[in-house]
Amino acid sequence: MKVLGPAHVLLTSATLALGCGSRTTLKWEEGPPPPPECLLDKDCEGFGDRCFPVACVEGKCEATPPVDCNDRNPCTSDVCDPNTGACAHPLATLDLDGDEHRSPLPGKRAGDPDSCGDDCDDTNPKALPGGAEICDGVDNDCNGIVDDRATLAPAGDAIKISDGTTRASPGSLAYAGGASFLGAYSGQVAKRDSVYLANLSPLVGRVGKANRFTTSPADAYGGPLAWTGDRFGIAWTDRRDARGSTINYEVYFNLVNPDGTKRTADVRLTHADYFSINVSMAWTGNQFVVVWQDDGLTKHDDNGIFAQRVDVNGAAIGGNVRLHEDDGRGQTAPAIAAGPRSLGVAWMHGDSQSHELVFAAFDYELAPLVKPVSLTGPMSPGVAATVYFNEDRFVILWYDPDGPNKTIF
Amino acid sequence: MQRIPLPLHRIASTLALLSVGCGGSVVDHDATDAGTKRDAARDARGRDSSGSGSGGGRPEDARADSYPVFREDACADAPAETPPLECDPFAAKPCSGNRACYPVPPRAKDDCHPGTYGTICLLEGTGSQGTPCGTTTDCKGGFLCVKTSSGDQCVRLCQLDKFGACGDGRICREIDVTGSGWGGCE
Numbered sequence: 017m018k019v020l021g022p023a024h025v026l027l028t029s030a031t032l033a034l035g036c037g038s039r040t041t042l043k044w045e046e047g048p049p050p051p052p053e054c055l056l057d058k059d060c061e062g063f064g065d066r067c068f069p070v071a072c073v074e075g076k077c078e079a080t081p082p083v084d085c086n087d088r089n090p091c092t093s094d095v096c097d098p099n100t101g102a103c104a105h106p107l108a109t110l111d112l113d114g115d116e117h118r119s120p121l122p123g124k125r126a127g128d129p130d131s132c133g134d135d136c137d138d139t140n141p142k143a144l145p146g147g148a149e150i151c152d153g154v155d156n157d158c159n160g161i162v163d164d165r166a167t168l169a170p171a172g173d174a175i176k177i178s179d180g181t182t183r184a185s186p187g188s189l190a191y192a193g194g195a196s197f198l199g200a201y202s203g204q205v206a207k208r209d210s211v212y213l214a215n216l217s218p219l220v221g222r223v224g225k226a227n228r229f230t231t232s233p234a235d236a237y238g239g240p241l242a243w244t245g246d247r248f249g250i251a252w253t254d255r256r257d258a259r260g261s262t263i264n265y266e267v268y269f270n271l272v273n274p275d276g277t278k279r280t281a282d283v284r285l286t287h288a289d290y291f292s293i294n295v296s297m298a299w300t301g302n303q304f305v306v307v308w309q310d311d312g313l314t315k316h317d318d319n320g321i322f323a324q325r326v327d328v329n330g331a332a333i334g335g336n337v338r339l340h341e342d343d344g345r346g347q348t349a350p351a352i353a354a355g356p357r358s359l360g361v362a363w364m365h366g367d368s369q370s371h372e373l374v375f376a377a378f379d380y381e382l383a384p385l386v387k388p389v390s391l392t393g394p395m396s397p398g399v400a401a402t403v404y405f406n407e408d409r410f411v412i413l414w415y416d417p418d419g420p421n422k423t424i425f
Numbered sequence: 426m427q428r429i430p431l432p433l434h435r436i437a438s439t440l441a442l443l444s445v446g447c448g449g450s451v452v453d454h455d456a457t458d459a460g461t462k463r464d465a466a467r468d469a470r471g472r473d474s475s476g477s478g479s480g481g482g483r484p485e486d487a488r489a490d491s492y493p494v495f496r497e498d499a500c501a502d503a504p505a506e507t508p509p510l511e512c513d514p515f516a517a518k519p520c521s522g523n524r525a526c527y528p529v530p531p532r533a534k535d536d537c538h539p540g541t542y543g544t545i546c547l548l549e550g551t552g553s554q555g556t557p558c559g560t561t562t563d564c565k566g567g568f569l570c571v572k573t574s575s576g577d578q579c580v581r582l583c584q585l586d587k588f589g590a591c592g593d594g595r596i597c598r599e600i601d602v603t604g605s606g607w608g609g610c611e
Binding site for chain 2: 183185204206207208209231232233234235246247255256257258259260261262263273274277278279280281291293294317319346348349364366367368369371395396397398399400
């Protein structure tokens with residue numbers, strides 16, 4: 017709390033003496049002379065700070081010129097010691113990782129002229145200007161490029177995994193943590209197509225022989241894989257249920273152990289004649305969601321996109337759900353990915369001569385979150401949409417051979 | 426998106442009287458048969474909680490790391506069937522009158538007898554490459570109605586093992602007339 021000084025007391029006393037409502041013309045200078053603000057330097061507030069010295073001059077405290085420590089160097093912090101008034105100029109940047117290169121000033125880019133630091137990553141001693149770039153996911157030489165000259169080409173020769181089958185076609189590849197992958201493909205033996213699984217390691221290639229996963233003699237094709245943390249889910253389409261004159265592909269699901277063995281009995285997800293095909297699948301963290309195209313479940317035998325939820329033990333949750341009713345022009349080739357709170361599904365809408373790529377988001381119970389949006393104009397040959405979730409958004413890729421230079425978008 | 430053989434569209438729905446083989450054949454092969462040839466020396470200790478399933482078999486829980494393994498019953502091997510070929514779809518005039526020769530995909534008699542492909546003469550359609558279709562007979566001779574990722578369409582029939590089978594830059598892709606060696610130009 018601030019204590020009133022002598023001059024204030026005098027003025028107040030004078031006002032009071034004049035009674036309520038009165039105005040005075042008195043000025044404080046006109047009163048008795050005030051006592052001095054100070055007699056000595058030490059009476060002044062801030063006395064003792066040699067950087068911002070004060071002095072008592074004729075009874076008044078006056079600031080004297082502060083110590084100027086500015087060395088005009090942006091890369092230093094200019095410091096004045098209040099006890100001594102001495103200047104110091106330590107560097108304004110740090111070298112926390114001990115690689116003898118300093119981080120840039122806040123808001124500056126490493127290596128820029130006024131950045132005062134050229135370490136592009138001061139948390140990693142393997143990143144420093146002049147460092148030797150190696151393929152380790154680090155910008156070792158601080159040139160702004162992680163793993164210069166790295167390509168998406170395989171580190172070694174391609175690994176053949178479909179030994180023993182003919183007319184093999186890829187299904188999917190799933191990462192199972194550590195150094196383990198599981199690959200799924202369709203292959204033909206004795207003129208029958210089946211789904212095979214192959215355990216893969218980046219170090220040794222295929223681990224053991226591929227397993228024939230679908231054991232029915234009927235043709236089977238697929239299948240997308242998804243890893244939950246302790247098991248895979250797999251979906252595929254096969255025609256074991258076709259009878260008599262009816263063509264019938266149905267969608268099946270099962271769980272796969274880390275070694276590729278089957279965990280339970282095959283679970284049939286669809287129960288309608290004709291074509292339930294083109295299966296895609298995602299794992300949300302607590303359920304699988306399988307999507308496919310179906311012309312046996314729609315009102316007018318056109319192709320529609322359907323989905324089915326499956327729990328972690330392989331039991332269907334609810335029934336087949338049509339994701340979007342449209343004008344009957346046909347929905348084909350769905351692809352699905354799971355985000356933290358939503359599912360992203362892309363599909364082709366139209367017929368073989370004019371179709372467009374459509375995307376829509378759904379919640380985990382398959383309720384639409386937004387209306388489908390068209391991502392392309394009409395295409396005639398454009399195909400093969402793929403959806404991924406990356407950080408905070410869905411990324412959709414597709415192939416349009418009529419685009420410039422046969423573009424993948 | 427996965428690539429699967431182009432499924433022939435609903436030709437079978439027009440072929441109610443067509444007989445395409447009986448009995449099936451599944452023979453052992455180089456790749457391990459995960460369902461039927463699995464090591465039987467496992468402890469059977471339980472199964473997952475999922476109750477719904479299809480197909481015969483029984484669960485086993487036997488691995489050292491204790492996850493359940495399901496063991497399926499195998500179909501007995503059966504002799505290969507002879508495809509019922511009424512006509513040659515690559516012949517210049519395979520059928521009489523205004524009919525054309527169309528492949529027919531296999532259809533099963535039961536779980537262990539998936540049937541075999543065949544061919545049949547049917548009234549010829551008019552659709553050519555890329556024409557939207559509903560059944561194979563919407564397409565003219567030498568073409569098939571198949572399901573593709575860009576809709577149901579007529580594609581030219583081709584031979585998978587023949588170099589440049591499509592001749593127009595298209596690729597001869599396998600169709601689900603399994604075992605025939607025939608494909609569709611896409």
